[in-house]
Amino acid sequence: MRMWQNCRRRGFHWYRKIYGQESSLTGNQKAGCTVQAAGVTIFLGLFFYRSLKAIPFMIPAGLYYLGLLEEKKELEKRGRLRNEFKDAILSVAANLRAGYAVENAFRETLQEMKLLHGRESLIYRELYKVVQGLANQLSIETLLGQLAKRSKLGEIQDFADTFAIAKKSGGNLTEIIYETAEMISEKIEVEKEIQVLLSAKRLEQNIMSVVPFAIICYVSAASGGYFEPLYTTSAGRIVMTVCLVVYAAAYILGRKITLIQV
Numbered sequence: 001m002r003m004w005q006n007c008r009r010r011g012f013h014w015y016r017k018i019y020g021q022e023s024s025l026t027g028n029q030k031a032g033c034t035v036q037a038a039g040v041t042i043f044l045g046l047f048f049y050r051s052l053k054a055i056p057f058m059i060p061a062g063l064y065y066l067g068l069l070e071e072k073k074e075l076e077k078r079g080r081l082r083n084e085f086k087d088a089i090l091s092v093a094a095n096l097r098a099g100y101a102v103e104n105a106f107r108e109t110l111q112e113m114k115l116l117h118g119r120e121s122l123i124y125r126e127l128y129k130v131v132q133g134l135a136n137q138l139s140i141e142t143l144l145g146q147l148a149k150r151s152k153l154g155e156i157q158d159f160a161d162t163f164a165i166a167k168k169s170g171g172n173l174t175e176i177i178y179e180t181a182e183m184i185s186e187k188i189e190v191e192k193e194i195q196v197l198l199s200a201k202r203l204e205q206n207i208m209s210v211v212p213f214a215i216i217c218y219v220s221a222a223s224g225g226y227f228e229p230l231y232t233t234s235a236g237r238i239v240m241t242v243c244l245v246v247y248a249a250a251y252i253l254g255r256k257i258t259l260i261q262v
Contacts, residue, residue, distance in 0.1 A: 042058075044244070078153055081153065082187075084117055084123035086185060087117070088109055091112045092105045103140060109127060126151070129143070129146075129147070140163075148161075158180070198258050202258050205255070209254075
């Protein structure tokens with residue numbers, strides 16, 4: 001019961017995040033996530049209880065799954081931004097070496113990122129906000145701090161803090177930028193190695209998540225009334241509820257085990 005309450009609370013938290021103003025998902029992405037979550041909700045209600053009346057009680061599970069989809073897309077977004085940010089700061093460093101002032105180096109980098117990643121890329125949109133801020137007489141330190149806050153990436157926050165200190169103290173900005181880019185590159189490589197090592201385990205987890213449903217569907221198709229007592233008696237419904245809780249706990253635990261971030 002406590003786990004189900006936590007699931008419900010987290011589910012409604014993700015609902016507010018996805019459909020609130022702070023969501024980074026597009027309209028099509030929201031619609032896709034909603035359809036998938038609704039499908040999971042209906043499937044659980046029909047599979048474990050074979051009753052339309054059970055579907056409303058599965059809404060917390062659907063909302064929780066909705067949160068998992070949002071979390072996955074958020075991680076993918078941060079990964080793309082981290083890769084693109086590395087290219088951007090290398091471009092800034094190259095422009096500084098070419099003799100550009102700091103502000104002009106970021107303006108030039110904006111154009112280079114448009115050619116490299118396109119106008120719809122995350123880094124172009126973020127750098128566009130930086131350049132617009134420069135046009136409004138905001139300091140580059142303030143704008144980088146805002147970028148770090150929006151991105152929620154530790155690497156960008158560290159870079160913004162170090163950049164601000166170096167600029168005020170007269171440090172070597174070019175070397176700082178290259179060192180930051182090297183640090184990000186190393187982190188990306190470590191993450192790639194971890195993902196390769198975990199890919200087989202994730203595949204096993206996905207297979208094991210489907211196997212129980214496949215077995216029950218097969219047995220139900222082969223022997224029509226074999227599982228009938230589980231759906232028509234009070235004791236059977238209790239057993240299926242326990243099975244649902246155990247399955248949910250196993251799924252959440254397996255996901256946490258295979259979700260490793262550097």
